[in-house]
Amino acid sequence: MTTVRLAIVGLGRLGRRHAANLQQTHGAQLLAACSPVAEERDWAATALPGVSLYADYAEVLANPDVDAVFLVTPTSLHAEQIIAALKAGKHVFCEKPLALNVEDCLAVEAEAARHPQLKVMIGFVRRFDASYRDAAAKLAAGSVGRPYLLRSQTCDRNDESGFFVRFSASSGGIFMDCSIHDIDLARWLLGNPTPKRVWATGTNALHPALAEHQDVDNGVAMCEFEGGQLACFYASRTQAHGHETLTEIFASEGRLSVGANPRANRVEISDAHGVRNECVQDFYQRFAEAFVTEAQVFVDTIRDNRPSPVTLADAREATRIGLAITQAFRSGEAVTL
Ligand code: NAI
Structure with missing residues (x-):
């Protein structure tokens, strides 16, 4: 894959930062942004020109042009949103922590095992x-x-x-x-x-x-x-x-x-x-620099078909x-x- 087409999901405190970084990431195209909050989509309409805006995450997943989602949503949503993305055939970056209970972590790992061609990386930014x-x-x-x-x-x-x-x-x-x-x-x-x-x-x-x-x-x-x-x-x-x-x-x-x-x-x-x-x-x-590196590593992991440097087992532990x-x-x- 030469260019990874991404959707950022969640445009709050950190999502806006990630969105700006993804626009600068080599080998990536920020194609879509999603937030259920109208004011956040209004922000994106100005700050992210040319990016398609969605209120509903399910519609992002239904877009066949999106290769990967970048989840910067409340922690309580991470597991279900990762599983839905994998079922829709998307690579996933998700902010830390993976989930708030071990059962949800195991459910994500089980779904990921069913899609070995898809990358999942959890955002432990200090590793970058x-x-x-x-x-x-x-x-x-x-x-x-x-x-x-x-x-x-x-x-x-x-x-x-x-x-x-x-x-x-x-x-x-x-x-x-x-x-x-x-x-x-x-x-x-x-x-x-x-x-x-x-x-x-x-x-x-x-x-x-x-x-x-x-x-x-x-x-x-x-x-x-x-x-x-x-x-x-x-x-x-x-x-x-x-x-x-x-x-x-x-x-x-x-x-x-x-x-x-x-x-x-x-x-x-x-x-x-x-x-x-x-x-x-x-x-x-x-x-700030580590977040830029982290985004680049995620995109390179997909482009080069390398193993994710932060595994789901690390995040579960x-x-x-x-x-x-x-x-x-x-x-x-x-x-x-
Ligand atoms: P926030 O509350 O500012 O933003 C959350 C965003 O998710 C908002 O844009 C909200 O509209 C959106 N959202 C809520 N429900 C949604 C849904 N169903 N579909 C799509 N979007 C939805 O939270 P913040 O501070 O940006 O944190 C987000 C995540 O990032 C959390 O998991 C947090 O742990 C993590 N985080 C990681 C940091 C790090 O150092 N790596 C630092 C700060 C946050």
Whole structure:
């Protein structure tokens, strides 16, 4: 296939970014965009000239010119939308997490197995970030020895509008929404260990309304793997300074750390307050280049008929660990996997 003809589905916070990237992706043509919300289609009519607009996902799937769908829809819809796309003969990119329960993940895997010619890739964007890729290569080369502990956090700047409170209704909560990235990193960077036991707790520091969804704005979790490796996760919605994704990997001959200072650029300000730098403000600013790379990799995977670099089994395992952590948080008990 020389050009992959794509439909973007979901034109919200992240979908609009992906749509813009897909217009620049080599070997791709953004053919269609879909949202049930009229205002979002109005946005697309101006921002995505020449792209056909749909209110109904089923009509996108019925279009024989669409080769692949790019799903940036609420997490609670991912599994059913992936399955419908596969049945319609489309390749699928879908944002993380794959699903909010393991049964849905298995149903997607079973459907994908019936269509081995179709690619399915889940958007664990950090796997496409240059710094994380460098850390993974260094670990694979053994340059810091044997990794035994990963400590990773996803911390968002506080959003006083309360967006996260509304979002919590469909996101699966802070561990499924934020820590899922760190969980995937732990599996990737520690060499796909098997999870054994998890613990978790959390607090509502600034957004008590999250309690209605059994959710928190700051959550902490630990995961013990077979063989003794450990992971510690921290997720937050309440940082004052900006977005801070930080991962440290402790190994037998050294430590790698990615994102220890969430600097916006290389400018350093020295004045009466001290020496400091400005910080990235949100996840998109931090991972903008990785999102571009991710889209290109998805399109190349289809064009070159290569295996998807993020498998459905990886995504299912992240969901399984994220769910166990959520259960541990809600029950107050350690959960054995
Ligand atoms: P959002 O709520 O801003 O956007 C969701 C979009 O889906 C809206 O355009 C909505 O109209 C559309 N939609 C709802 N029902 C639909 C249907 N039946 N058919 C077609 N479109 C439908 O949400 P946001 O923040 O853009 O998140 C979307 C997904 O992206 C979530 O799964 C989230 O976990 C993921 N995400 C991933 C990030 C990453 O770092 N990789 C960061 C932010 C979000």
